[in-house]
Amino acid sequence: MSLPPEVDVVVIGAGPAGLAAATTLASVASVLVLDRENCAGGIPRHCGHYPFGFREFHRLMKGPDYAKKLVDRAVKAGVRVATGVNVVELEPGPRVGVTSNAGRSHIRSKLVLIATGVRESSRAQRLIGGDKPGGILPTGALQGMVYLEGRRPFRRPVILGTELVSFSAIMTCGHAGIRPVAMIEPNPTVTARWPTGIYPWLKGIPLHLSTDIKRIEGRSWVERVVLEGPAGETVVETDGVIVSGRFLPEATLLHGSHIERDPATGGPVVDSYGRCTDPAYFAAGNVLRPVETAGWSWAEGRAVGKAMCLALENALPARETPRLNLVGDALAWAIPQHVGTGAEAALDRLQLRVTRPVRGRLSMRVNGVEVASRRISTRPERRITLPLPHRSGSVEIVLEEE
Amino acid sequence: MTASAPALSGLFDVAIIGAGVVGCALARRFTLAGARVAVVERAADILDGASKANSAILHTGFDAPPGSLEQACIAQGYEEYLRIHPKLGLPLVSSGALVVAWTAEEEAALPSLVAQAQENGVTDVEMLSHSAMRDAEPGLGPGARSAFRVPREYLIDPWSAPFAYMLQAIENGAKLLRGAEVVGGRHEGHWVLETTRGTVSASLVVNAAGLWGDVLDERLIGRRDFSIRPRKGQFVVYDKSAAALAAHIILPVPNKVTKGVVVCRTAFGNLLVGPTAEDQEEREHATLVPETLEQLRKRGAEILPGLGAHAVTAIYAGLRPATEFKDFQIRSHEGRNYITVGGIRSTGLSAALGIAAHVERLAGLTLDAPSTPVWPTVSNISEYAPRDWEVPGHGGVVCHCEMVTRREVLAALDGPLPARSLAGLKRRTRVTMGRCQGFFCSAELASITAGRLEHDMADRIE
Structure with a gap:
């Protein structure tokens, strides 16, 4: 099987996030999904048990059935899925270097989505x-x-x-x-x-x-x-x-690339559209952070896919640069790292995690003014969210422990 | 269980006990000299004892005791590796070493070390000014006081090298018997070694049993001239992202007990910190101790502060067969046709080819060397040379972190020296040795290797 030298969008990773984005993009662009495994579907394909698919298909499914349905839907939408292909480099352009049984080649595109998921430590x-x-x-x-x-x-x-x-x-x-x-x-x-x-x-x-x-x-x-x-x-x-557990983004590709990585998440630095520091590259799903459910990653892939549709029409706002600051040593990470005002955001809320069991007050300050707060009592690995701010400026997330 | 039937038929010129780096080099040397060679190894695969864990450096021997056998063997082994590595397809990564002083005391010792290097024939060492040291390694921690450079120290692949030696021996006629422990033997005109898989007969026996060298001597010649005192070394291997932090091998100023904690890149593109030096009685287990590994991480971050931001990829521990003596313990036992090669401590990888040459001279056999020996080449798995995944027809990548292809895995399970344990397969290919430590590839690997290793990775669910 030969790979095309050029497409509109390359998606790296055929898991829930990558397939959801690809399916969304297929109505406006030629989309090629690459996966290094021999079969598409991502991690759910490896999980022969329930519960998958409630968010996406409104019923409970086993992982492999869910993965197959995602793949079928993408292919039906016109997405091309190539398996047994390893992406080995990300270059400006954008251009990705790959290897498969056919040897090495490069693929040019207008946009690239990094959706390479997670692994356990x-x-x-x-x-x-x-x-x-x-x-x-x-x-x-x-x-x-x-x-x-x-x-x-x-x-x-x-x-x-x-x-x-x-x-x-x-x-x-x-x-x-x-x-x-x-x-x-x-x-x-x-x-x-x-x-x-x-x-x-x-x-x-x-x-x-x-x-x-x-x-x-x-x-x-x-x-x-x-x-x-x-x-x-x-x-x-x-x-x-x-x-088991203690997931880490599978972000090996970012090492030695021109795309900035966040040491806190282990994944790429993104804005609220899922855009990386090279705006031709986007990221979605668990490569952004450890770790969310398949359903969450799927929804995120779809939302970032929509943002990429806008990007193809040059209709996305310019990249905003204010970087989120975390105050409190129990805060592990937060995404998106570059926060906009939330208008039409793909990552429509702030996602956070803590490093140890904590109780306290979590607040968000924009230019020093508190705009949101909530009490939390939580543990590592558990989902914490805050709404994106409604005005722009320098954003701080503060955790005051009890 | 001792079988009395021959495990290998016929009378060999040389039987080598132990297929570590020294045994492999000996097998190659004697075979190329024209000897009929048998190698007997206790483990399921070669390189399973002291040779499985080291710092993977080709040393010049600049800091070896002048006039010692160790120094002579390192010097000769080093030269021969440089000569033969291209013919065997073995990597040689230029890095050079910096010996860095961190205390006033260490700093005071540098001139004598430079003089020692000169005496050992390593004449291109150079003292660096503080600013030259900083230019050479900008990432060094603030505690670094001064340093000298040893330009011709190299990074090599610690497993492909001895594998290639043994492969060349086998392709030129040597026999390798794995999974066979030598339990006894008698010398009656020639040697008859009793192993757990049957007997092996040979004119000359060379004991290269590493961590069991003294025990083997006692078993076969009823005496021991040294006692093995295993010295454990623990290592921390960092992600490939850390390799950019240090161009040189960063060596400490050695003390009497140990060469100290080294920080260096590996031929596989990682960065390692280690070893520790911990004396112990136990010869089988090299136990990893979290507190010690934490200390190594801390020491690593003092040497290279940038290291703190990088992830750990692997941890390992090895045992070096130290003895009560400082020098190698190599001697021919007169009238017994028996040579002991013992006490080969941390420099075995660099010295092995030199040790083999020395032992061949000791043996003094009169042989007809083959005029056109076979020179097999091994598949490169070093990060610093082209890899199999770049060549079409590789069958897909199995291990995504180390980019090991299906073709490489299948080749390592086949041929004249196939892997017989998962550890042996890892050493031949690097499969599962990367960042994810088998998260992605173990399942596929379990199927590819089914029925081909001494212990299957998994059995079939009925």
């Missing part, structure tokens, strides 16, 4: 001690093995983390006849919202709060983990470790 990034045997996997790898390849890497693993994806890991295990022997959370509370917090008990999986993995042991394969918790050290015999 690894055992190495978390500096978990011990040996380096086989059997230590992120949830994403487990789901790929179970749902895409029909394989099972272990029988009785421990799960590190209590984010939504950690519960998705339990469901994935259930599908494959894998029985997790422990769920481990360093914080004193479960990260995901109730009622998922009771899910481990429903499945008979002991939940260890305020506990961390001190050491993984095993020579060629995991044999046990040593936990450190309120009761001191305990040893759990196990044959695998699922290192």
Whole structure:
């Protein structure tokens, strides 16, 4: 399959955000979606369980069915989807460099959308001690093995983390006849919202709060983990470790490119239209931040797709430069980093997260004047939003903890 | 279990115990000299002991003790690597090294180190003024006082190099027996080694068993001239984005125990900080300790303050086979046709080819070298040379972080020296060794490798 040398819009990533944007753009432009996997659909394709699709299709679907429906809809709208294609460089122009089985080439376009999603952070990034045997996997790898390849890497693993994806890991295990022997959370509370917090008990999986993995042991394969918790050290015999959650944008392409990256999110710096610091590049979905649901990413892709339609007609306002400032060390990140006034914005509200469990008062100030506030009591990974300001100026987000 | 039937038939000229970097270099050297060579390795794949973790530097040996065997082997190994690397397709990344003093005491030691380098024949070292040091490495932390430069230190691929040595040995007739532990042996005119997979007979035995060298000596010749005292080294590997922070290998001023914490790029385009030097009894496990890794990160950020903003890609730990002696422990045991090659500590990668030449001289075999030896080339996986993904027909990229293609993975599972463990496959291809540590590629890899490794990554769901 040969790739065209030129199209109107290149979309990088065939997940919910990329496909939604592409479908929206297809009515006004030639759109080519590139995905490095051999099949389009993104992460939902790897999640053979519910619940997907309620926002988009008003019914509950399993991940692969949902992914297929998104792909079908894009193709029907006239989008061209090319899989097995790795984008290896982003250049001004815009022009992207790619490689596929056919070798290297370049594709020129008027606009590019970066929708490359997220991945979980690894055992190495978390500096978990011990040996380096086989059997230590992120949830994403487990789901790929179970749902895409029909394989099972272990029988009785421990799960590190209590984010939504950690519960998705339990469901994935259930599908494959894998029985997790422990769920481990360093914080004193479960990260995901109730009622998922009771899910481990429903499945008979002991939940260890305020506990961390001190050491993984095993020579060629995991044999046990040593936990450190309120009761001191305990040893759990196990044959695998699922290192779940703590997502990071898969923004490798931005390294060494001319597009500015926000160290706080790990993704590109964007304005309220999803525009990057090179206005020919846009971004949508989880590459913007860790992490949102598939439905949220889909809606975001559609909204940024609409903004890109306007950009193709030169009908978008010029890029606004005031940069958001965060005040309070518990604030992890906020997007969009460059805030406009909110008129016809694609990212129609400020999205924030915290670094640790906090209670307090969250406020927004424009040129030093408070324009919005709310009380929050929240934990890491949980969604926090604020309306975009109605007037322009320098914007500060302030968290005063109780 | 000991099988008494031959695992490899016939009488070999040389049996080498251990397929680490030294064993691989020995196999190549003896084979190219015309010997019939058998290599016996305990693990499922080569390079599974001390050789699996090091700083991946080709050292000049400028700081080795003058007149030592170690210095001589490094110097000769270095020269030979420079000579043969293009023929084997092995990378050589020019970086040079800066030895940086961070205290007044270290600063005072620099002139004697420069003199030592001169004595070791590394005559192009140069003292840098403070401003020249800053120009050479603008990213150095404010604590850096002064430095000298060693221009011809290089970054190499620590696994492709010994892999290529062993591959060349095999392609020229050597036999490799993996998954075979030597449990005993007798010398009766010739050696009969008993392994867990059967016997191997050879005229000469070379013990290159690394972390088990003293144990093997005791098993085979009933004595030990040294004791292995494993020295653990932990490393932190940073994202490829950090590689731009340092052009040179940043070396500390060495003390008596260790060369100290190094910060350098890797041939794979990352940046590493390490190793630590921690003595331990344990020979099998090199345990990663979070607190120590945190200290390494902190030390790394003192050396290169920009490092704080970069993500960690990987963590690893290795064991160096240190002994109670400072120098390498290489000796021929008269009348026994047995040579011990022990105590090859942190400089084994640089010294291996030189050690092999030295051992060949010690062996003094009279052989007919093949007139036209085979020179296989290995697939480049260094970031600093063209990669397979750039060439059409690669079958798609499997590992997206390290850009490893399906063609590369399949090739590493095939051929005369196929990977037999996931670790071995990683060392041959870098698959799963990047930023995501297998998030994206593990599933596909589990299917590609099914039935081909000693331990499948996953079994089929019935």
